[in-house]
Every structure is written in C-alpha cells, then in structure tokens.
Amino acid sequence: MDIDIKRLATLAKLQLTDEEMEMLARQLPDILAYVSKLQEVDTSGVDAKAYLTDAVNVLREDVITSSREERDAVIAAFPKQVGGAMEVPGVFAA
Numbered sequence: 001m002d003i004d005i006k007r008l009a010t011l012a013k014l015q016l017t018d019e020e021m022e023m024l025a026r027q028l029p030d031i032l033a034y035v036s037k038l039q040e041v042d043t044s045g046v047d048a049k050a051y052l053t054d055a056v057n058v059l060r061e062d063v064i065t066s067s068r069e070e071r072d073a074v075i076a077a078f079p080k081q082v083g084g085a086m087e088v089p090g091v092f093a094a
Contacts, residue, residue, distance in 0.1 A: 003028055
C-alpha cells in the first residue's frame with residue numbers, strides 16, 4: 001500500500017514529526033485493514049433514515065422571537081452592535 005503520509009497529514013491539518021510520520025507509515029495499513037472490517041457488517045436490514053428525526057426547530061420556544069421588531073429591539077438594547085447583530089467578546093485567542 002503506497003500512501004503519501006506527508007500529504008495525508010497536510011489534508012488532516014496535522015503537524016507530525018519525522019518519527020511520527022514513519023510510525024504512521026508503518027501502522028496505517030493495519031489501521032485501514034481493521035476499519036475495512038466494517039464493510040463486512042450486514043446493514044441490508046437497516047433503514048437509511050432510521051436515525052433521522054422529525055425535529056423542525058431545535059430551539060426552545062422562549063429563545064425564538066415572535067417578530068423582526070422584537071429582535072431589532074433586543075439588539076438595539078445591547079451595549080455593542082455590529083452589522084445588525086450583538087457583538088460579544090471573543091472566547092478564542094488569536
């Protein structure tokens with residue numbers, strides 16, 4: 001099996017050392033062989049839509065505003081607005 005580990009790491013956005021790439025090159029064929037066993041599972045009796053839900057709106061009723069005016073009033077009352085939305089402090093460092 002010829003797999004370009006460096007390309008795979010780039011696509012997965014992984015930063016691997018040379019030693020980690022060598023180890024992955026040795027282990028990846030075994031990992032893929034193990035995962036390929038899933039193809040042996042008989043799923044013919046499983047409905048493809050078995051895990052879909054009828055959920056249309058997953059928000060709580062008290063979260064949904066009843067009108068555009070009410071939404072605009074809430075945003076206008078917020079200390080900072082940007083482009084018609086509330087501006088809040090970031091939670092991730094740049």
